[in-house]
Amino acid sequence: MNPKFRLNEIVAMRGGEGIVSRLRWLEDRIYWTGGLGRSELSCRFGISITQASHDISEYGRITPGNIVMTSGKRYVPSASFKPVFPKCARSFMEDGRHEGSALPLKVERNPDPWLAVDHRLLAALVSASVAATPLMVATPEGRVALCPHCIVDDGTSLLLRGWSHATGSEELWRLSDLSSPVPAPSVAWVVHMGHDVLAP
Known part of the structure; x- marks a missing residue:
């Protein structure tokens, strides 16, 4: 059959x-x-x-x-x-959470990282990327001029990938570690395209 x-x-x-x-x-x-x-x-x-x-x-x-x-x-x-x-x-x-199906191995979910996102910070990052204007942002290592390129959602936290003028390279920061964003028009906007970096 x-x-x-x-x-x-x-x-x-x-x-x-x-x-x-x-x-x-x-x-x-x-x-x-x-x-x-x-x-x-x-x-x-x-x-x-x-x-x-x-x-x-x-x-x-x-x-x-x-x-x-x-x-x-x-x-x-x-x-x-x-x-x-x-x-x-x-x-x-x-x-397996249903009655009659209970399993000894449980599933725990991490909180959705988007629920805790700082709206002011995210709005500043989006605006900066649209206007191609770098930001000066407070990080655990001090204030850094950066060009935000990408938000990375790894399922448990949100990361920002962008160009750091402090190191002259692409860096990753936890969004929760960033604060106090202000425009930094005195530094160049750097576009990251694969391995090529263009600084107008």
Whole structure:
């Protein structure tokens, strides 16, 4: 039996999308955690143990030999296990927060760095880049004349990549370390293009 063909048949049935959703979940559970019991499927979707057994049997018919039942009545992947559904680690871990799916391995998210950005500083950097006018900015090392080229979002913090007139090279600064920006029209705007630096 072609698994995709059978899944399309199930989707066309009344309530079929719900069945396919459960089949996807049970396969993910087996794939990521190494096993599944009927009670886990029952608890996750609020279905009876009988319905959970039916779903597991349906999955077995769609993917013959993909899973085996242990003596403890848990379903585990066989040596020839081959997923039918695409796998997404993020989706699985986020789903793991639901009741009945609790995982001992938790996911913690860092605060969005954009929520703490200094709007006055960012506005000054954007304006400077539009006008091609360097800025004099306070840094932990002292005030520096710089040409802002790029905001780098590394997922946990925001960085500014730009030309430093103090070092005569491209530098990276944490946005949170910069403050008190003022125009510095007395120094040249430097455009960074790969390895070529143009100073008009």
